[in-house]
Amino acid sequence: MIRLYDYALSGNCFKVRQMLAWLGVDYQSVPVDFHPGRAHRSAAFLASINPLGQLPVIDDDGFVLRDAQAILIYLASKHDAQGRWYPDDxxxxxxxxxxxxxxxxxxxxxxxxxxxxxxxxxxxxxxxxxxxxxxxxxxxxxxxxxxxxxxxxxxxxxxxxxxxxxxxxxxxxxxxxxxxxxxxxxxxxxxxxxxxxxxxxxxxxxxxxxxx
CATH class of the missing domain: 1.20.1050.10 (Glutathione S-transferase Yfyf (Class Pi); Chain A, domain 2)
Structure with a gap:
């Protein structure tokens, strides 16, 4: 199952949640204390999740991908067989x-x-x-x-x-x-x-x- 490193108030994280919802893909949300905890800038997060210290990040069975737009392309390419969200043209x-x-x-x-x-x-x-x-x-x-x-x-x-x-x-x-x-x-x-x-x-x- 996809793990989404997520923050509820992030617009970029919302993009991924919305895409997953439209595609009907189950996922596990991993909340990250962006504010006020700034956990996305912690040494552990930078070392193991995203060295850029940004959200969102997904882990799809060991495939780790950061950047909201990159994740949208990946999810649509993998799960949208009709090409509804990322057309082939x-x-x-x-x-x-x-x-x-x-x-x-x-x-x-x-x-x-x-x-x-x-x-x-x-x-x-x-x-x-x-x-x-x-x-x-x-x-x-x-x-x-x-x-x-x-x-x-x-x-x-x-x-x-x-x-x-x-x-x-x-x-x-x-x-x-x-x-x-x-x-x-x-x-x-x-x-x-x-x-x-x-x-x-x-x-x-x-x-x-x-x-x-």
């Missing part, structure tokens, strides 16, 4: 990789702003993080607005993929880092649509949609 895979870069930028900016405001991290240039997050959100909003004008609602392809999952949590949690999404209507609509996907599980701060 080369152009779509290229687009997915492109949006993974934006997901990483959101971790660097919007997630860092959230660490500053909600978790009390002090050694963060909060204004630089918010500027960077707004630049990424503007790019996402422009792309989604253009797609909406063509009758499409997802980042890559006709249905939601791992690209959408990778970018979703730190957009949905932007307010916890003092970042308003008021000027990004297409982005807000995409967040609403994503939350209403069948099987969406949510997390603290991102609630699953209720019954219609």
């Amino acid at each position: 080369p152009q779509l895979r290229g687009q997915v990789a492109m949006w993974f870069a934006i997901a990483d930028e959101l971790t660097r900016t919007a997630s860092a702003a959230r660490l500053h405001d909600a978790f009390g991290y002090e050694n963060i240039d909060i204004e630089a993080c918010r500027r960077g997050a707004h630049a990424a959100f503007r790019l996402l909003d422009d792309h989604l607005a253009e797609h909406a004008s063509e009758g499409r609602q997802w980042l890559a392809g006709p249905q939601a993929t791992v690209a959408d999952l990778a970018c979703f949590p730190y957009a949905a949690l932007a307010g916890e880092g003092g970042i308003s999404l008021d000027e990004y209507p297409a982005l807000r609509s995409w967040i609403w649509n994503f939350r209403h996907l069948p099987g969406f599980i949510g997390m603290s701060g991102i609630f699953a949609a209720g019954p219609a």
